[in-house]
Amino acid sequence: MEALLPVLKSHPGPAVLVCSLLFRVAHQLLQRLPVPTVVRQDAFRSWKWKNLSVSMVHSMLTGTWALTCVVIWPETLSNIHSFHTPLSYLLICVSTGYFVHDAGDIILTGHGRGSWEFLLHHAMVIWCFLYALYTQLYIAGALIALFVEVNSVTLHLRLMLKLANAQSSSIYHINKIANLFTYVMFRLGTQFYLTWYIVNNYSWMDHGGYFLVTMMMMNIMMVIYFYRLLRTDFFPRSKRYVGQNGTHNNNSKKILTFKKSEFQLCSQGAEQGKMWEERMNPGELSQQLLRSLSAAPLNFRGST
Incomplete structure (x- = not known):
């Protein structure tokens, strides 16, 4: 590792590209694993599943790696500006390579517009990590930032279970609690x-203003995501259907159309009833209503 470090430090850009290609290889290998039928039958779900599978590998790898580095070298937590080891420098190369790969996967598969929040997040992370790699400063800070990948494991599992329509499973409910804990922690x-x-x-940090603005933007995003998580998993306001991108799609248009049709049917029925009352005596009206009810098909279904 000591011999590899000078090579990485002298060529951080190519090192990141190599790591990105390795994640692409992992992407291809993960496609050989079995996929739930409901995921395989839908193009978007299939892509999202593959994308999340690579993200899961990255989160499990880098989250464990970052925690291990801090346990072995506690100085990482206090000397964020200048402390780093060969393993921590390599970790940032690997993680930057993943974010480059993931951004490329989102854009090249045509999902950039629907995933703009992820692209914004990835752009900020890539910029900060590349700055750390080229200047050899804030490597420890970048490593600490990767603690969030511990939570990403439960977040990715949550989304994958939703893609597989497994929200009622026991593992989903257990993961929901674990996800809340790791999100806060x-x-x-x-x-x-x-x-x-x-x-x-x-006052003494290099480019402190840039990092402060970036962190504040990240903080806003994380708080918004936390609010969405609580609202969706713990305080649902109404029953909704989960869309393919993990968000909730309400069926207001369907309900509105149904209510409108129902109102029209009621109005038509009222008008017809009024006409019958004018043309028939009570005995004839009762017989006509009985014949109509017995002939009506019982195939009514509400909106789904």
């Missing part, structure tokens, strides 16, 4: 710790 906790460090050391 590793995602929000990490974001706020890095923000606190930048604010308290802003």
